[in-house]
Amino acid sequence: MTKILVVDDDPNVQRLLRGTLKQEGFEVVVAGDGAEGLHLWGTETPALILLDVSLAKLDGYQVATRIRAAEGPGVHIPIIMLTAEKEVEQKVRGLRAGADDYLVKPFHQAELLARMKSLLARFSSREGVGGVRPPLGKLLAFYGAKGGVGTTTLAINAAIAFHQEHARRVALVDGVLQFGDHRVFLDLGNDRKSISDLVSAPSIDADLIKSVMVRHDAGIDLLLAPPSPEDGDLVHEAQMDQALTLLRTMYDYVVVDVEKRLGDLTLSVLDHADMIFVVMTADLSCLKNVRLVLEALGRIGYEASRVKLLLNRSNAFTGISVQAAEGALKRQFEFKITNEYRVAISAQNSGTPFSYSKPDSPLARETAQLAAEVERAFAPAAKAASRSA
Ligand SMILES: Nc1ncnc2c1ncn2[C@@H]1O[C@H](COP(=O)(O)OP(=O)(O)OP(=O)(O)O)[C@@H](O)[C@H]1O
Ligand SMILES: [Mg+2]
Numbered sequence: 001m002t003k004i005l006v007v008d009d010d011p012n013v014q015r016l017l018r019g020t021l022k023q024e025g026f027e028v029v030v031a032g033d034g035a036e037g038l039h040l041w042g043t044e045t046p047a048l049i050l051l052d053v054s055l056a057k058l059d060g061y062q063v064a065t066r067i068r069a070a071e072g073p074g075v076h077i078p079i080i081m082l083t084a085e086k087e088v089e090q091k092v093r094g095l096r097a098g099a100d101d102y103l104v105k106p107f108h109q110a111e112l113l114a115r116m117k118s119l120l121a122r123f124s125s126r127e128g129v130g131g132v133r134p135p136l137g138k139l140l141a142f143y144g145a146k147g148g149v150g151t152t153t154l155a156i157n158a159a160i161a162f163h164q165e166h167a168r169r170v171a172l173v174d175g176v177l178q179f180g181d182h183r184v185f186l187d188l189g190n191d192r193k194s195i196s197d198l199v200s201a202p203s204i205d206a207d208l209i210k211s212v213m214v215r216h217d218a219g220i221d222l223l224l225a226p227p228s229p230e231d232g233d234l235v236h237e238a239q240m241d242q243a244l245t246l247l248r249t250m251y252d253y254v255v256v257d258v259e260k261r262l263g264d265l266t267l268s269v270l271d272h273a274d275m276i277f278v279v280m281t282a283d284l285s286c287l288k289n290v291r292l293v294l295e296a297l298g299r300i301g302y303e304a305s306r307v308k309l310l311l312n313r314s315n316a317f318t319g320i321s322v323q324a325a326e327g328a329l330k331r332q333f334e335f336k337i338t339n340e341y342r343v344a345i346s347a348q349n350s351g352t353p354f355s356y357s358k359p360d361s362p363l364a365r366e367t368a369q370l371a372a373e374v375e376r377a378f379a380p381a382a383k384a385a386s387r388s389a
Contacts, residue, residue, distance in 0.1 A: 001027040002120065005046035007037030007063065008082065009055055013105070017050060020109050033301070034058025035271055038066055042136035042248070043274075046077070048120055050112075053083045053094065057271075057301060061097040068098035070136065070245045078119040082107075137169075137248040138378055141273040142310075143258045143266075145280040145289040150312040152181045152257050153344055154279060154337065154367065157355040159255040161364075161371035163219045164355065168252040170220040171213065173244070175256045175269055177232030180225025182257070186216055187351025190227035195243065196234045204242045206250060218356040223247070237268035244272045262296060270302065275374065277310045277335070282320040287328050294329075310370075313339035335373070337366050 004026045006017045014030050021028045029044050031037035033056040041049065041063075049067075053060040064079055071077070081094035081102040094102050101115050140158070144151035159172040173195075174180035183190065193212040198204050213221040223243070226232055247254045256273075259266050270276060278293055280286040290309065297307055309331065314322060316339035326332050340363040347354040355364045 001025065002048075003027040003029065003044060003046045004116070005029050005031065005037065005040055005044060005049045007031045007034065007040075007049065007055065007060070008052040009033055010052070013052070013082075020112070024113060032056075034060065034063045035301070036303075037063050039274070041067060041077070047124075048078045048080070048116060050080050050082060050116075051099070053081055053090065060099075061093055064094070064097040064099050066241075066245060069242070070249050072249055076123060078123050080112075080115060080119065137171075137251045137254050138274045138374075139244065139248060139254045139256065139269075139272040140374065141256050141258045141270055141276045143270075143276055143278050143293070144260055145278055145286045145293060147260065149279050149281045149286065150337070150344070151279045152176075152185060153348065154277070154310065154312060154370075155255055155257040156182065156185055157353050157364065157367045158371055158374075159220050159253070160218045160353055160355040161368045162253050162255070162375075164359070165368050165371055166375055169250070171223060171247045171251040171254045172216075172220050173223045173247070173254060173256040174225040175240075175258045175266075177225050177235055177259065177265070178229040180257070182222060182224055183227070185348055185351065185353065186222065188214065188222075188224070192224055192227075194224040194226045194231075195240075196226040196231040198243055199234050199236075199239050204239060204246065206246055209243060209246050209250070218353065221251070235265070237264045240265060240268045241271070244269065248272070262293075267300070270297075273306060274378070276302070276307045278307060279310045279312055281313050281316070282311060282318045282322065282325045284320070287320075287325060290329060308334040310335040310337065312337045315339050335370050337370070338362050 004021050006014060006028060008014055009032050018028045018030060029040055029046060031040050035057040038058065051060045051063060060081055079099045081099040082105055083090050083102055084105050086104050091102050100119055103112060103115065142151050142155035156172060159170050162168040163170045174182040192214045197212045198208060201208050213223055215221055244254060256269050258269050278290055280290050294307065311333040314336040340361065343354050343358055343361045343363045347357060354361055355367055358364055
C-alpha cells in the first residue's frame, strides 16, 4: 500500500485527509508539527508528503528544505505544499524550498487526488517512489542531568557497542564544544580535526564532513570537539543542524554527547533525537535536575516516549535506593548500568573504552545490553521501511 505522510496541525484537515486518502486505498501517517513530520519522514519512508506551510516548531518551508538537504543523490520524495493563501510569493517560496506542487486550502478532493497521482506516477517511473531512500540514521542524544554522572563514558561505549555487536555504521559526536572529553577518553591528540573545521567552509556537504571525521580503531567515526575552548563558540546551531542532518544520511546511528546547557545549540541537537537518554545517578541534585529537565523537554514539545531515563552506577551506595529514586520521579528507569569504578576509570585514563578493551566486563556487557534494547526498539520501523521499499 502506498504510504502518504500528512503534516498539518489542524485536526479537521487531518481527519479530512485521513478519510479521503484511506478511501482511495492509501496508507496514511499523520504528524501535527514540522519536527514530527521530519521524524516520520525518516522512520516511515512515505511515498509522498502533504505538507502544510504554517506549522509549529519547523514550518513547511523548513521541513521541505531539510528533507531536500538530507536526501541522497538521485532521490526525491514528492512534496505537495498546502497553503492557506493564494499569494504567488508563498507558492514561489514553497517551490524554492523544494516542493513539487502546491494546493490552496480549501481544495477539492478530486484536485488533490489528481495532483498526488500525477506526482506519484512521475516519481515512481523515475525511481520507484519513497523507499528508494534508505531511512535516516537514528540519532541518540546522551544528556547528563548534572556533571560527572558518566554521560561521556556511556555515549562512547554505547556507540562502540552498536558497531561491534550489531555491525552498525556509527558516528560519535562530541557535542560538548568547549570542554569535550573525547580526545582524552579515546587517546587522540589535539592535531585531529574537529567540528570547528566545518564552519570555515561556505557550506557543509558530505565530502567536507568525511574529511573531518576521525576513524577510531574500534570501528566508529568521530566528530570531535575543537581542541581549544574558545573555538567552541564558532559552531552555531544552524551548522550543528546541517552537520547532523548529513551524518544521519551517512550512518545508521549518530550518537551525541550533549552539552548540558539547555540553549539553542543543545536544542538543535535534541531536535534531531530519536531517543534522548537522560543520564543520572541516584542522588538528590540529579533527582531535582531530572524533574526540571523532563518538565522543560515537555514544555518545548518533545514527545515523552522519546525521553529515556538512564540510571548510571545503579548499585553504588548513595543512600537513595533505585526504588526510592523511581518513587520520587514517579516513573521507572528505562535503563540501568552497574557501578564499576575500576573498569571505568582505567579505561578512561588509558584512553581505551571498556566496550573495546574489556568487552567481558559487567560494565561493557550492560552497555551492550542497552545497545541491543535500542536496536529492538527501532526494529519495527526498520522493517516497515524495507517493506515499503
Ligand atoms: N558505571 C560507572 N561505574 C563507575 N564509574 C563510572 C561509571 N560511569 C562513569 N564512571 C566514572 O565517572 C567519572 C565521570 O564520567 P564521565 O566523564 O563519563 O561523566 P560526564 O557526565 O560526561 O562528566 P562531565 O560532566 O565532566 O562531562 C569518570 O571517572 C568515569 O570513569
Ligand atoms: Mg562528559
